[in-house]
Amino acid sequence: MGDITPLTGLGKAGSSSIASVHVIKDKVQKRKRPSEENKQVVSFVSTSKIPRKTVSGRSNSAISTVSTEGFVSIDGAAMLENALEEIGALRIREAFLRRLDAIPGPKVTLTNDIDDTSPSLSFRFVDSCVLREGVTKASEEFMFGCTCKPNNGRHMGCEYTACECLDQMNNRKFPYIATGDRAGTLRDGHLSTRDAIFECNRLCNCGDNCLRCPVDLRKGEFIDTYKGEIITNRAANERERAKKKIKAKDTYLYTMEKFAEGNNIPPHMLYIVDGEYLGGPTRFMNHSCDPNCRQFSVSYHHGDMYIYDLAFFAIDSIPAGTELTFNYTDNDHTEQRRKKKSRDSLECLCGSANCRGYIWM
Numbered sequence: 390m391g392d393i394t395p396l397t398g399l400g401k402a403g404s405s406s407i408a409s410v411h412v413i414k415d416k417v418q419k420r421k422r423p424s425e426e427n428k429q430v431v432s433f434v435s436t437s438k439i440p441r442k443t444v445s446g447r448s449n450s451a452i453s454t455v456s457t458e459g460f461v462s463i464d465g466a467a468m469l470e471n472a473l474e475e476i477g478a479l480r481i482r483e484a485f486l487r488r489l490d491a492i493p494g495p496k497v498t499l500t501n502d503i504d505d506t507s508p509s510l511s512f513r514f515v516d517s518c519v520l521r522e523g524v525t526k527a528s529e530e531f532m533f534g535c536t537c538k539p540n541n542g543r544h545m546g547c548e549y550t551a552c553e554c555l556d557q558m559n560n561r562k563f564p565y566i567a568t569g570d571r572a573g574t575l576r577d578g579h580l581s582t583r584d585a586i587f588e589c590n591r592l593c594n595c596g597d598n599c600l601r602c603p604v605d606l607r608k609g610e611f612i613d614t615y616k617g618e619i620i621t622n623r624a625a626n627e628r629e630r631a632k633k634k635i636k637a638k639d640t641y642l643y644t645m646e647k648f649a650e651g652n653n654i655p656p657h658m659l660y661i662v663d664g665e666y667l668g669g670p671t672r673f674m675n676h677s678c679d680p681n682c683r684q685f686s687v688s689y690h691h692g693d694m695y696i697y698d699l700a701f702f703a704i705d706s707i708p709a710g711t712e713l714t715f716n717y718t719d720n721d722h723t724e725q726r727r728k729k730k731s732r733d734s735l736e737c738l739c740g741s742a743n744c745r746g747y748i749w750m
């Protein structure tokens with residue numbers, strides 16, 4: 390993607406703050422489409438490694454002085470400034486919590502048990518992607534649904550049938566488990582692949598039970614999709630350049646390149662989801678070299694190779710309170726290892742035993 394390296398995962402800038410997404414176990418309503426509605430309850434914990442930021446943008450360290458008696462003395466003006474900063478930070482947090490409360494569906498909470506930094510208020514939660522200038526979806530006219538019998542005479546929808554929606558899937562196998570304890574979760578056979586998932590859509594004939602209705606965070610469970618502004622490659626380059634100028638480190642760009650190779654789509658034609666300013670809870674998910682989630686590409690419009698869902702699934706059973714992570718560069722380990730350290734290399738702070746040292750080189 391121009392002067393931005395195409396990524397299977399997230400962006401490429403340097404490292405700074407690390408807010409993270411955690412699971413809080415809760416029941417999720419039975420709903421039809423996993424990647425749109427069966428979002429799990431998550432909480433955020435900021436594990437920021439950057440120095441404390443103040444509302445005024447100045448460091449607090451400049452306003453405390455150590456007296457000869459060895460006590461910390463703070464003058465009146467500095468105390469006032471400190472108090473105002475605290476109030477400002479509190480207001481930001483309260484405003485952010487109000488935004489979290491307003492997210493439809495299961496409760497999302499935010500905690501920061503590492504430091505006193507506040508989340509940015511220039512970020513807003515959205516429940517679906519926002520298409521920006523130059524980005525177009527494939528026309529609905531080209532959308533088609535399957536011709537399976539409603540619920541296939543049972544309660545399972547159209548799995549294990551000649552469902553046309555599976556035509557684009559490797560080996561034509563329905564990717565979800567239909568019955569038992571893990572009903573609705575991704576099959577182990579699929580979890581170990583990077584294969585895209587093609588699902589039924591509103592034009593399909595198969596009925597309401599076709600898809601999944603998970604109730605807990607089990608292995609293979611759908612978590613949520615990555616949401617944000619969908620922008621062109623050119624716009625993404627411009628945004629990256631602007632960020633470089635101000636030395637901003639965190640990156641939230643996610644390139645939709647799953648179907649590029651098979652369809653000869655050149656990098657400059659690809660769309661990118663930017664979750665920095667508009668996004669969902671998964672925009673806070675950090676990278677880990679030993680992740681518990683993986684992103685899968687899920688498509689409903691079988692003719693649209695540019696826009697699809699970036700859906701996260703648990704690749705293990707995840708106990709409540711565990712940070713949700715995924716591998717930003719996934720299968721690119723070998724390629725990453727071949728690369729040399731550069732200005733854009735991002736040191737990995739995941740702390741896992743098999744940490745490869747860098748998220749990307």
Ligand SMILES: C[S@@+](CC[C@H](N)C(=O)[O-])C[C@H]1O[C@@H](n2cnc3c(N)ncnc32)[C@H](O)[C@@H]1O
Nearest residue numbers: 404405406407408639640673675676737738739
């Ligand atoms: C999508 S954001 C993740 C959420 C972000 N930490 C936040 O607070 O909003 C991606 C950025 O987080 C940071 N990050 C995520 N995982 C990291 C890791 N394992 N080591 C170092 N930095 C990480 C990097 O700066 C990266 O560009």
